[in-house]
Amino acid sequence: MPTEPRPARELPRDELWNVVGTIRHDLAARGEILPPAWVDETVDSIVQGAGSAWYTGDKARPSALAILWVREGHGYGHLHALAGSSAVPDITRLARRLTDALAPQVGRLDIGSTGLAQPDELVAGRLLGAEAGFSTLLRHSMTRPLSAEHPPPEPRWPSGVELTTVRQVPMEQLTALDWRTYRGTPDETLLSATPEGNREVLENALAGLFGTYLDEASPAARDPGGRLLGFAIGCQESLRSGVVLDIAVDPEVKRRGLGEALLLRCLRGLLALGYPRAHLWVTDGNVPARSLYEKLGFVEDTSASIFRWVRPPSGR
Ligand SMILES: CC(C)(COP(=O)(O)OP(=O)(O)OC[C@H]1O[C@@H](n2cnc3c(N)ncnc32)[C@H](O)[C@@H]1OP(=O)(O)O)[C@@H](O)C(=O)NCCC(=O)NCCS
Incomplete structure (x- = not known):
């Protein structure tokens, strides 16, 4: 039977550490990398009462955990189902608990999940989708083999483009372009x-918090006046896989072949460094990015849902 959510700081620290550690492990298994200190910091903030988290089930045997962060007026949540028959009701109950915990000025919440079998994740998404404010954002993991026999073709750069690496570009320029180009896409607040x-x-990506940053796989393109036009960031996900963490092209120069050239350069860099596989995540509704990845040989292998909640106009 599903139980009412209770504050997770009641849980024994070891139990909490195990669950949060499992979340990190499950995310890493599907190629979503968190900084090394994430588990300890998350557990500490929950135990010390600074972070918000709830569980269902028994104190000695929790069945699911929900964690909430609020940054810059935007809510981020994570749900984790432990083995148990009540996974879907527990998860939906905890998702509602997260929305109830938001201060009125927080209008939006994106919730990820682990521990649910994929069919259960879809059922949970459908159940939540029937409630005011909830929708589901489907994200796909895509991979592409890299081999010296069939290397990604040489990029063809649009004319006038000068090449450098992401590390050489001032952070203000990277941030400004990245921020601008995601506006209006389903990923804008992800x-x-x-x-x-x-x-x-x-900054965290370049510092290696999501996998070692690889300069050889992180090209940036400028115009002759030094204006940044686009960039891609490649990192090491594991010894057997490079990950494309980000690719962004200035909206003013989209659809001129720059995104394709940047991605090819990134893939050739990963191959040259010896990674036999490239990996990335893309949101279902991001048609330009998905088309680009498919064109360059990426194939979907798994999917994960983000449960998105936007505060209905009258509150909830
Ligand atoms: C995705 C993105 C990098 C593509 O850059 P771009 O320079 O416009 O892409 P290109 O001109 O090199 O196009 C290459 C291919 O991508 C696909 N593509 C690009 N834009 C597209 C669009 N608006 N609609 C459909 N397909 C598109 C096409 O397959 C295209 O090949 P084609 O020209 O033979 O049809 C760019 O749209 C962007 O910066 N988007 C915002 C950031 C983002 O979403 N990043 C990906 C996160 S996962």
Whole structure:
């Protein structure tokens, strides 16, 4: 039977550590990398009462956990189902608990999940989707083999483009372009809700918090006047896989072949470094990016849902 959510700081620290550790492990298994200190920091903030988290089930045997973060006025949540028959009711109940916990000025919440079998994840998405404010954002993991026998073709750069690496570009320029190009796409608030938050995500990427940053797989394109036109960031996901963390082209120069050239350069860099596979995540509704990845040989292998909640006009 599903139980009412209770504050997770009641849970024994070891139990909490196990569950949060499992979340990190499950995310890593599907290629979503978190900074090394994430587990300890998350557990500490829950235990010390600074972070918000709830569980269902028994204190000695929780059945699901929900964690909430609020950054820059935007809510981010994570749900984790432990083995159990009540996974879907627990998860939907906890998702509602997260929305109830939001301050009135927070209008939006993106919730990821782990521990649910894919059919259960879809059922949970459908059940939540019947409620005011909820929708589901489907994200796909895509991979592409890299081999010296069939290397990604040489990029064809649009005329006038000068090449450098992401590391050489001032952070202000990277952030400004990244922020601008995601406006109006389904991904616009997925990682951060403000330019400052966006900058932090990019700084963390270059610092290697989501996998070692690889200069050889992170090209940036400028015009002759030095204006940044686009870039791609390639990192090491594991010894057997490189990950394309980000690719962004200035809206003013989209559809001129730059995104394709940047991605090819990134893939050739990963191949040259010896990675036999490239991996990335893309949101279902991001048609330009999905088409680009499919064109360059990426194939979907798994999917994950983000449960998105937008505060209905009258509150809830
Ligand atoms: C995705 C993105 C990098 C593509 O860059 P771009 O320079 O416009 O793409 P290109 O001109 O090189 O196009 C290459 C291929 O991508 C696909 N594509 C690009 N834009 C497209 C669009 N608007 N609709 C459909 N397909 C599109 C096509 O397959 C195209 O090949 P074609 O020209 O033979 O049809 C760019 O749209 C962008 O910066 N988007 C916002 C950031 C983002 O979503 N990044 C991906 C996160 S997963």
